Amino acid sequence: MDKLKIKRLVPYMARNVQSLPRVGMLTVISLFGWMAVAVIFPSTTEACTNAQSCGNNYEVNEVFFGSGGGYGYGAGANSTCSSSYCADEALGETTVGNTQGGLFQAWAGFNTFRTPSLTFVVNSGNINIGKLTPTSTGTATTLFAVQTYLASGYSIMTDSSPPQNGGYTMQTPISAVSSTQGSEQFGINLVANTVPAALSGVSANPTCATTGFCNMSTVTVNSNYDQQNKYYYPSSGVDTLVNVSSSNSLINYTVSYIYNISVTTPGGTYNFNQVLVATSTF
């Protein structure tokens, strides 16, 4: 049997077990009580390739229980794939999402993919704040969104010098501070703000863009950037903004920027080209 189509025959299936030696006894064990199950085939020679988990003597891939549905697979009469497309079925799918313990995490649902992924989208476009004065605060916001799958988490870093005007670099606070007009300040945060008023209603806390696999309790915004109405940016330009300790569906982050100048802030055009880097650990 080149392609094992257990799915159509039994109410559970293991995918990609066809490469394992079909000897010994099929055993189903519980790893997390009722939460999880693993299909184990004794194996001593096969490479552990493309599995979500494996050992010297076993390999675990995606495991299926339920009345219908599943991730597109295979070829032949029972395949849900054509040469160009695979159908992901959702019949009877009752539970979706992620659970994890100290050593393992699990994604529930039929339509789970076995490919690690990282989606990182930063809104493009050039923002022109316009003229800054010592008696006003320049503000701006931008959005970025991150989604990971089969990951133990991700971090978002900023790696860009503060706004620069020729050889002059705008001053930044040494810790998260309130916006103060007349004092030279450049800072950012990632939460909903009310001061300056211009950020009220346009700044926001990190939010799930979609329901389902989104667990905001795993999202930790660096303390310098998670205080309402307080702003910070490192003079070095390099800092971690966000750490997330699990896979998540798309989470939207809103970055708020403030610009304050003093009477001695050198005249000219200040450019800030912020490079955000997402690093996911799988």
Place this chain on the structure above:
Amino acid sequence: MHNRLLALKRYAYLTISLVFGATATGLVFLTSTANAAGQVQNRSIEMSSSVPSATGVTYLISFKAATTTTIGGIAVDICNDTPIVGSTTCVYPTGFSWGSATPTIASGTVDYNSASPYSGGTASAVWGFPEAFVGGGGANYQTLFACDATAANCTGTTSTISVTSGQYIYFTVTGVTNPSTANTPFYARIVTFDTVADLISATTGYLPTADRTSTTRPATFTGEVDYGGVALSTANTVSITATVMEQLTFCDSGPNGGGTNPITSYCAGTLTTPSITIGNGGTPSVLSFTADYGGYIFTQATTNASHGIVVNMKKTGTQTCGGLSSDGSTCGIPASSGTSSGQPTPAVITAGTAGIGLCVQPGTGVTATSPYSGTCTGVPPAGSNNPPSTDQVGMNDTTYASLTNLESAYGSQLYSSASTLNSANNVLEFIATASATTPPGIYTASYTLVATGTF
């Protein structure tokens, strides 16, 4: 086989009912820490920049070994389609390059240690003489081989490292060029090999010779130890532009009623006409040859000129000299300075020697210019209209060889700053005296002050 599956079915039903009771749902198992031998854990590639097409980017490749064994080489393949190791295609991410045919592994090391590269741990050992080359996309440099070898392309004398499961292996590649499409994920496939020979094998290695100019990849490799996929992503750069206008605020004033500076921050306050009468304070206030007399003008400068300002004083009126004139042409009380090499210098005015001079008492960030840089108090002594007789003054007019005198096109420089100023107060202290032969009359002079910022 069908019977076998039916048997499996029965067995599974039984077991499931025992283990799960009535409820079951679909689950995908993942390992989040080292536990699955073969698949490297905690694997990541940190980019120093996510900007599309950025060059000179540094990639920090890090993962935990899944197997306790020896490792002779590491393949890191950059693909656009999937991170799954063993996939038989690897689509080239447009624009990506490891940088050259011999990519640079920073510091020449492949480190392995129980501490992660982020924890600052010191490597317990160093993989010396790593070399790397690329293949798979022709000139695209999408596949990197790292190995411990004494010659390029993983040749020469090679050696292995011994790692234990759970140890971090990490190395940094510099000079990488990111894919050119913004906000787009791409993937890395990481495979470790037991020996260099297995890594670079022309037939059974990660990238057999036949695949080195194509997107084809073998499904299996001889000598594979561990493997893992990583997802990365490019992203747009956030560009914000703000403008700060060049500004210069400069003002001057005579004293207030109390004889002190009336100018408050940013040239606010109740300023008075900068017109002073120098004399003994009587009615009328007159000069004599027995004493020095003084008067004060206050100036203030605020500017964001990053290279500072200069403030010049220029004579106005019809007289052809810089001092005080009673007839509008000659200076009966001339400009007074010391002299050094024909140039005016600060000096004390001697009572009875007719002359007028000026000293600048500079504020924060301001430097007075010779001959106005003498020692002076800048404020009248208590109970007196007259400055101390020891104050040094000067006045640069055509009497001296200087080309930048009071009569020149831009006047004589009084003071300057090297950078921005915030409400810097600068006092102009004038001192004058008459001689015993100075003709009586009303002696006057008019000057203008010009502030110039360099931004």
